[in-house]
Amino acid sequence: MLRYLTAGESHGKGLIAILEGMPSNLPLSAKDVDVDLARRQEGPGRGGRMKIEKDKVDFISGVRHGKTLGSPIGIFIPNKDFKNWTEIMSAEKGSAGEKVTKLRPGHADLAGILKYGFDDVRNVLERASARETAARVAVGAVCKKFLSEFGIKINSKVVHVGGAEGEKEIKALIEKIKAEGDTLGGVFEVTAAGVPAGLGSYVQWDRKLDGRISQAIMSIPAIKGVEIGLGFENSGRKGSAVHDEIFYDEKGYGHKTNNAGGLEGGVTNGEDIVIRAAMKPISTLLKPLKSVDLKTKKSAQAHVERSDVAAVEAAAVVGEAGLAYELARVMLEKFGHDSLPDIKAAFQSYLKRIR
Numbered sequence: 001m002l003r004y005l006t007a008g009e010s011h012g013k014g015l016i017a018i019l020e021g022m023p024s025n026l027p028l029s030a031k032d033v034d035v036d037l038a039r040r041q042e043g044p045g046r047g048g049r050m051k052i053e054k055d056k057v058d059f060i061s062g063v064r065h066g067k068t069l070g071s072p073i074g075i076f077i078p079n080k081d082f083k084n085w086t087e088i089m090s091a092e093k094g095s096a097g098e099k100v101t102k103l104r105p106g107h108a109d110l111a112g113i114l115k116y117g118f119d120d121v122r123n124v125l126e127r128a129s130a131r132e133t134a135a136r137v138a139v140g141a142v143c144k145k146f147l148s149e150f151g152i153k154i155n156s157k158v159v160h161v162g163g164a165e166g167e168k169e170i171k172a173l174i175e176k177i178k179a180e181g182d183t184l185g186g187v188f189e190v191t192a193a194g195v196p197a198g199l200g201s202y203v204q205w206d207r208k209l210d211g212r213i214s215q216a217i218m219s220i221p222a223i224k225g226v227e228i229g230l231g232f233e234n235s236g237r238k239g240s241a242v243h244d245e246i247f248y249d250e251k252g253y254g255h256k257t258n259n260a261g262g263l264e265g266g267v268t269n270g271e272d273i274v275i276r277a278a279m280k281p282i283s284t285l286l287k288p289l290k291s292v293d294l295k296t297k298k299s300a301q302a303h304v305e306r307s308d309v310a311a312v313e314a315a316a317v318v319g320e321a322g323l324a325y326e327l328a329r330v331m332l333e334k335f336g337h338d339s340l341p342d343i344k345a346a347f348q349s350y351l352k353r354i355r
């Protein structure tokens, strides 16, 4: 079984992930992961932190001579900002050394302090922060490498940011909103091409791949909607304008359209997987909303923390990681777990059968 856990606070020593269940003999280098870590840090609207962090992965286990061992892969991503943070803590009042008590609407602040019994929001935000998604992206990059051995390719694109489409329009809108002290969300799309039919299952609710992918995407901070294929648009169309007609030719089965987004009955149907996710606007506002100071219970303006104005492009890279992880899991469930050549042999024999 493929599984992973992450640990690490936003300004702690670093992030760690343990990815267990990756088979042996998969070629893997730090470069394979660093490319995606860099992509997660890009895109218009990112905050000052991105100039400090240049994320690089350090495999502390599970890889030897450039190949996986089948043992748990230990992933470490140091936080460069840790050094700066400890210095700031002793140097400046009003910085990380001080308790944060003014709750930010839209963040995990209020829910977190109530749940865990804190008088300092920093105890919440350090882990609730999307910094944790760097560890997910590292795990996803390993999964992508595995999937690439089978010709499966994951991609993403930004559909819109705050309603603006296209690089120029998006940048211009972000600049305008930034000057207003406000923030934006948007929509991104993640796709998987080259996916064979028959991954996932309809036999039990928790084995349905559409549900599993949705959780991987919905659990990304600030994602509030996930749709597969036509998604919400399905509900307003006639059946004849939704369902994808089936044909058979020398390559095997196919569909004339892909409104289902590659998934029927919780199982891949051989078409590309197409997922869209809606991201709400970033909750830390330079011009803060009204809130409450948890120390005094009196009304106050929300805490302002160095922050992104928009992070849709980065969230899309995290979305790629979520899709890659779930696809790697179902591939391993179907074709075996231990060694890459054995899995490839099982995969080839399956492809022959379904053609």
Ligand SMILES: Cc1cc2nc3c(=O)[nH]c(=O)nc-3n(C[C@H](O)[C@H](O)[C@H](O)COP(=O)(O)O)c2cc1C
Pocket: 047, 106, 107, 108, 128, 129, 130, 133, 220, 221, 222, 223, 280, 282, 283, 284, 306, 307, 308, 309, 311, 314, 315, 318
């Ligand atoms: C890539 C990425 C970057 C983010 N950057 C910020 C940020 O700089 N400031 C902020 O307040 N929220 C940021 N968020 C969103 C918060 O982490 C998120 O809204 C918060 O954890 C509350 O969770 P929820 O929105 O899922 O309910 C970011 C999210 C993602 C995916």
